[in-house]
Amino acid sequence: MNSSRFEKKRGCVRPPHFDILWLPRAAIRSVEGDPSDCILVVGVSRPKIALTVFVVMLLSMFFTFHVIYDSALSTLHNTHHQLDKQSPSLLLLSRKLYPTAVKRLPQAIIMGVRKCGTRALLEMLHLHPKVQKAAGEVHFFDRDENYNKGLEWYRMQMPHSYFGQMTIEKSPSYFVTPEVPERIRAMNASIKLLLIVREPVTRAISDYTQLRANAATSSPTTLPTASPKSFEQLVLHPNGSVNEGYRPLAISAYHHYLHRWLEVFPREQILIVNGDMLIEDPVPQLQKIEQFLGLEPKIGNHNFYFNETKGFFCWRNETSNRCLRETKGRKHPRVAPHVVSKLRGYFVEHNQKFYELIGEDLGWPED
DSSP states (O other): OOOSSSEEETTEEEOTTSEEEEEEGGGTSOOOSOTTOEEEEEEOSOHHHHHHHHHHHHHHHHHHHHHHHHHHHHHHHHHHHHHHHHSOOHHHHHHHHSOOOEEOOOSEEEEEOTTSSHHHHHHHHTTSTTEEEOSSOOOOSSOHHHHTTOHHHHHHTSOEEOTTOEEEEEOGGGTTOTTHHHHHHHHOTTOEEEEEEOOHHHHHHHHHHHHHHHHHHHSOTTSOOOOOOOHHHHHBOTTSOBOTTSHHHHHHOTHHHHHHHHTTSOGGGEEEEEHHHHHHOHHHHHHHHHHHHTOOOOOOGGGEEEETTTTEEEEEOSSOEEOOOTTSSOOOOOOOHHHHHHHHHHHHHHHHHHHHHHTOOOOOOOO
16 A cells, blocks of 8 residues: 555545545445545554554543543532531532431430320421421330330331421330330430320329220120229229329329439420410410420411310311310219319329429419
């Protein structure tokens, strides 16, 4: 072949080191116009040189991309460094712009007390847009079979929540179970705890009512059963003294259990919620809880309406109205006034000890 730098054939140019056949298009098909309008058929006559040229081209492209990539990373790092000084980090910013719902361990727990309105309290708090609630009572800290499953199992029982939201669960039996305070502290020593209480005799009657209802539904209907004992028969011995061992009465002596919690958690991490006031006028109690939990005030009178049929407040938000299910707010049996008076007298000392622990007098009746 001619070794000149460029070889012209029929008006077409061949670069060196490549065996290239340039053909006029006219040689393939008939065309009108420029006879140098050519097509290209490529072969390689000097493969080593061609391979070298090809590798050089690839390396050149790689180093060019690498320089551009390093430059972009450096610019991003400098921008991130400036944002750290002037605004939230890019991670926090991305969470705000592109939030992802995940399951988180609770930041607050309603730890009791049974039959004082724990379910109502949880549902009312869920009115707040920053609160997500566990669907049921998880019983993680008070049941060994659940606690032994570990915190990851516990976390998976929680609802999905977005960054900035608070997860709350409630299990009333936490309050009376000795192991629970230490177990909760092991999970989160700074957790917020809510303790809702009611006047002790009223709580005991409500507890008795639920126990009797549960016994009635669980007993086989085909077998004859003895008539259930009345509240009076259970809370008083035949000689008229108070049956301190009766479980509903024992739970109402709140100070017996609260002192264990105060040995583990500082008083400022436990908020006492007045369950009687929550029933009569829920908004002030909920506003106090919002402040305790560090939530922006959102819940107000517009979220509640009084249900004349049920005899207590129901709640609503922008999308729905809700009341507690039928098993809540059961009608209590009539208890003889002298029995109520005797029990209130019995609880005077217990209530005073409770007031001293919480630093507040709830004004429960003494006769």
